[in-house]
Amino acid sequence: MDLFEKFKKSRGPLGEHADKAHGYFTFPKLEGEINPRMQFRGKEVLTWSLNNYLGLANHPEIRKVDADAAAQWGMAYPMGARMMSGNSRYHEQLEAELAEFVQKEDSILLNFGYQGIVSIVDTLLDRKDVVVYDSESHACIIDGLRMHLGKRYVFPHNDIENCEKQLVRATKMAEQTGGGILVITEGVFGMSGAMGKLKDIIELKKKYNFRLLVDDAHGFGTMGATGAGTGEAQGIQDGIDVYFSTFAKSMASIGAFVAADRDVCNYMRYNLRSQIFAKSLPMPLVIGALKRLEMLRNMPELRQKLWDVVNALQSGLRDMGLDLGKTESPVTPVFLQGGAEEATNLIVDLRENFRIFCSVVAYPVVPKGVIMLRLIPTASHSLADVEETLKAFRAVLPKLKAGEYRKEIPAGLAEGTF
Numbered sequence: 001m002d003l004f005e006k007f008k009k010s011r012g013p014l015g016e017h018a019d020k021a022h023g024y025f026t027f028p029k030l031e032g033e034i035n036p037r038m039q040f041r042g043k044e045v046l047t048w049s050l051n052n053y054l055g056l057a058n059h060p061e062i063r064k065v066d067a068d069a070a071a072q073w074g075m076a077y078p079m080g081a082r083m084m085s086g087n088s089r090y091h092e093q094l095e096a097e098l099a100e101f102v103q104k105e106d107s108i109l110l111n112f113g114y115q116g117i118v119s120i121v122d123t124l125l126d127r128k129d130v131v132v133y134d135s136e137s138h139a140c141i142i143d144g145l146r147m148h149l150g151k152r153y154v155f156p157h158n159d160i161e162n163c164e165k166q167l168v169r170a171t172k173m174a175e176q177t178g179g180g181i182l183v184i185t186e187g188v189f190g191m192s193g194a195m196g197k198l199k200d201i202i203e204l205k206k207k208y209n210f211r212l213l214v215d216d217a218h219g220f221g222t223m224g225a226t227g228a229g230t231g232e233a234q235g236i237q238d239g240i241d242v243y244f245s246t247f248a249k250s251m252a253s254i255g256a257f258v259a260a261d262r263d264v265c266n267y268m269r270y271n272l273r274s275q276i277f278a279k280s281l282p283m284p285l286v287i288g289a290l291k292r293l294e295m296l297r298n299m300p301e302l303r304q305k306l307w308d309v310v311n312a313l314q315s316g317l318r319d320m321g322l323d324l325g326k327t328e329s330p331v332t333p334v335f336l337q338g339g340a341e342e343a344t345n346l347i348v349d350l351r352e353n354f355r356i357f358c359s360v361v362a363y364p365v366v367p368k369g370v371i372m373l374r375l376i377p378t379a380s381h382s383l384a385d386v387e388e389t390l391k392a393f394r395a396v397l398p399k400l401k402a403g404e405y406r407k408e409i410p411a412g413l414a415e416g417t418f
Helices: 005-009 060-073 089-101 113-124 139-146 160-177 198-206 230-234 262-269 283-298 300-319 340-353 383-401
Strands: 037-040 043-047 106-110 130-134 152-155 181-186 211-215 242-246 256-260 332-337 359-361 370-375
Touching (some): 060 283, 089 106, 089 256, 089 283, 106 113, 113 139, 113 211, 113 242, 113 256, 113 262, 130 139, 130 160, 139 181, 160 181, 160 198, 181 198, 198 211, 198 230, 256 262, 283 300, 300 332, 300 383, 332 383, 340 359, 340 370
Parallel strands (some): 130 152, 181 211
Antiparallel strands (some): 106 256, 242 256, 332 370, 359 370
């Protein structure tokens, strides 16, 4: 059989919906300046789908630094992988500042978050080692675990009692193999907004010998007294052995970092295949990240504005009786009852008639009969934006309850004629 023949028969679980979804529900084009109000298919929409938590993406100071750095350095410098020819004092300065901010001895810059965490998991583990991880860990963690040749045990999301059961199993296995144990979870889970139970997991260190890796992509910059993340928010930053975050959320850029003890970082620095065999992070991104980190540390008003908007939006939705799950972060999920068709038509109504753009998730990501809308408040949003959005929800909820969205998916969405 021709290798490509199978692609004609199946486009995968997401791709099978492409004919009706592409360009509208999947791969939509938000155009114009990165702001709460952008253009979607020629119409202005109030968007709640950008992880621009602190509003830095289009901040004038950021735009100037990015432009000046690009003009001075271009996108090519430094050339080559850092180990060979792509290092600079600015890369090392950023690593030092990030390590200090998250209270670790050292850190390493990564070209991309997804690629980085895959490589981190692969590098930290050998076939003798055992992994225990949360069932709702991000796809990048799961892909990293696919490369692990040793044993792994999963515990139900944030179920500490079951996590301990898996640690008992992992301990027995590690005694047989002579390896170590790594527990992996997230600081803030990006879909539900719930915090990982880091404090409870770290408490288990009193009974079990393991190390803890935390992916805090959504917690860095948003959580804690200084924005240093979920570990700071829970008062256990020192209990996190390997701390990871991306620049793609609060920093509104590209790249990531991992922070740990100096010995651990030195090992990763010489063994992270995704970094030692890849070109160095371009200088404009490094200079831009230094400026973003400076603003994140020295402008707490950005984080306060974010939380003002978060609290207004989440309290307003809850006052309507809506289920926001267990979110403890800016991530704002709204759980509604309904099927895929209802989810589709609800989103069309919100976008076309109320000019509200948010993401929708249906089965199989959430259980059958459940619709999850996902809103991301930012420091760029205003309280007027919140009220406009709440007004729209007040209008669509009676329609959902009355079954008005149980109809055919509108024709012409993919062709742009709706």
